[in-house]
Amino acid sequence: MAAIEELQLLNHVLNVKEWGVVEDAGITEDYFQVYKDTFEYVKNFKKNKGFLPTIETVMNKFEMFELVELENIDHVVQAVREDFLYREFKPILVSASETFAKKETTAAIQQLQMEAGRFLKSIGLSGQGYSYIENAQERLDTYDKIHGRAQDEIIGMTTGFKPLDLATNGLEYTDGAVDYFLVFAPTNMGKTLISSFMMSAAWNSTLDDDYPAYFALEQRASEIAHHWDNTLAKVSRLALTRGTLSNEKRDAYAEFIDRLKQKKKDMVIYDLKSNGGKPFMLDEIRRILEREGHNRWTLDQLSKLRLTSRDSGDLRQRLFDVSAGVRDLILDTGKPAIVVAQANRDALKRVKKDTTENVDAGDIGETFAIVQDASKGISIVKVSDNTFRILVIKNRENASGQSFLVRYDFDSGIVSILDDSIQEQYF
Numbered sequence: 015m016a017a018i019e020e021l022q023l024l025n026h027v028l029n030v031k032e033w034g035v036v037e038d039a040g041i042t043e044d045y046f047q048v049y050k051d052t053f054e055y056v057k058n059f060k061k062n063k064g065f066l067p068t069i070e071t072v073m074n075k076f077e078m079f080e081l082v083e084l085e086n087i088d089h090v091v092q093a094v095r096e097d098f099l100y101r102e103f104k105p106i107l108v109s110a111s112e113t114f115a116k117k118e119t120t121a122a123i124q125q126l127q128m129e130a131g132r133f134l135k136s137i138g139l140s141g142q143g144y145s146y147i148e149n150a151q152e153r154l155d156t157y158d159k160i161h162g163r164a165q166d167e168i169i170g171m172t173t174g175f176k177p178l179d180l181a182t183n184g185l186e187y188t189d190g191a192v193d194y195f196l197v198f199a200p201t202n203m204g205k206t207l208i209s210s211f212m213m214s215a216a217w218n219s220t221l222d223d224d225y226p227a228y229f230a231l232e233q234r235a236s237e238i239a240h241h242w243d244n245t246l247a248k249v250s251r252l253a254l255t256r257g258t259l260s261n262e263k264r265d266a267y268a269e270f271i272d273r274l275k276q277k278k279k280d281m282v283i284y285d286l287k288s289n290g291g292k293p294f295m296l297d298e299i300r301r302i303l304e305r306e307g308h309n310r311w312t313l314d315q316l317s318k319l320r321l322t323s324r325d326s327g328d329l330r331q332r333l334f335d336v337s338a339g340v341r342d343l344i345l346d347t348g349k350p351a352i353v354v355a356q357a358n359r360d361a362l363k364r365v366k367k368d369t370t371e372n373v374d375a376g377d378i379g380e381t382f383a384i385v386q387d388a389s390k391g392i393s394i395v396k397v398s399d400n401t402f403r404i405l406v407i408k409n410r411e412n413a414s415g416q417s418f419l420v421r422y423d424f425d426s427g428i429v430s431i432l433d434d435s436i437q438e439q440y441f
C-alpha cells in the first residue's frame with residue numbers, strides 16, 4: 015500500500031501549487047486507497063474555485079492529513095501509479111492462474127492475453143495516436159500495393175454477388191479496413207440463406223488458407239451445412255432432407271462429398287449444441303477465433319449473443335453493448351465478420367403489404383447503433399418464394415443505395431442475379 019506516497023504527492027501539489035503533475039500522469043481518485051477523500055476534496059476545490067487550497071486548509075479539514083518530507087516527485091508519481099496498476103491487474107493474474115491450475119493451459123493463456131489487452135486499453139497504454147505526417151509514407155506504400163487494378167477488381171473477399179462486390183469492394187480484411195458487414199431484414203426474409211451463401215461463395219473461390227467460422231445461434235449446424243450443399247453440390251435442398259434425390263443426383267452428391275473430403279481447407283459451424291446448449295458469449299467467440307485460427311466469421315444472429323452469462327434487462331442497451339463489443343472484436347483481431355441482425359416489425363408489415371417497399375437503415379430494430387458500428391450493410395426483402403431484393407444501406411467511404419434482385423433456385427442450387435446491366439450471373 016502506497017500510503018506514504020499518496021501523502022507525499024498531495025503535499026507536493028499543495029506546497030508548490032502544481033496540479034499539472036496529477037493531470038499529466040493521468041492520476042485520479044481511483045489511484046488513492048488511504049487519502050481518496052482528501053484527493054477528491056482538493057480536486058473539487060480546484061474545479062470550483064479555480065485555484066488550490068492551502069495546505070493548512072486541508073489539514074484542518076482532514077485529521078489524518080499531515081506534513082511529510084518530499085522525495086523526488088517523479089519517484090512518488092511512479093510509486094502511486096505502480097500501486098494502482100498492481101491492485102487492478104492482480105485479479106486478472108489470479109483468475110488466469112486458477113484456470114491454469116485446472117490444467118487448461120491454452121484457455122489460461124488466451125484469458126490472460128485478452129484481459130491484459132483490455133487492461134492496457136483501460137489505462138490508455140494500448141497504443142499511441144496516429145501521426146498524419148509520420149504515417150504518410152506507409153499510406154503511399156499501402157496504396158502502391160493495389161495500384162493498377164481494374165475497375166471491377168475488388169480488394170476484399172467476394173460476397174458471392176458481383177453487383178455487391180463492385181459497390182462495396184467485397185469483405186475487406188486489410189489494415190485499416192476490417193469489415194463489420196451487416197446483413198439485416200425482417201423475420202423470414204432470407205437473412206440466414208443470404209449470409210450463409212455469402213460465406214460459402216467466398217470460401218469456394220479463395221486460397222487454401224481461408225478458414226472461416228459460422229456461429230449459428232438460431233439454426234442447427236446441419237441446417238447451415240445443407241444450405242452449403244444445396245449451392246455447392248447443386249442438389250435440391252428439399253430432397254436432401256426428405257431422401258428424395260434421384261439415383262443420378264444421389265451419385266452426383268456422393269461425388270461432391272468425395273471431392274469435398276479432399277480439400278485442405280474447411281468451414282466450421284458452431285451452434286448451440288457445440289456450446290453445451292448455452293447462448294454464446296462474446297468472449298467465447300473471441301477464444302474460439304483465436305484458438306482455432308479462423309481468419310473471418312459470420313454471426314447469425316446478433317440479438318442472440320451475450321456479453322455475460324447474466325445479460326438481461328433493457329434489450330436496446332444490451333444490443334448497443336453487444337454490437338459495440340462485436341466491432342471491437344473485429345478491429346482488435348483483424349478478423350472481418352458478416353453480422354446478421356433483425357429489422358423491426360413495422361418493416362415486416364410494410365414489405366408484406368407491398369414487396370416493392372425497401373428496408374432501410376432506419377428499420378434496424380432496437381438500436382440504430384448497430385448500423386453506426388457497421389462499415390458496410392445490406393437489407394433483404396423477400397419478393398417471392400425464391401427471389402430476394404438486396405439493397406446496400408451502408409457503405410463507408412463509398413456510395414450506398416444500390417439494389418439488385420437475386421433468384422435462389424432451391425431445387426437446382428443455382429443462385430443467379432437478375433440485373434439487365436450485367437445479364438444473369440450464375441454460381
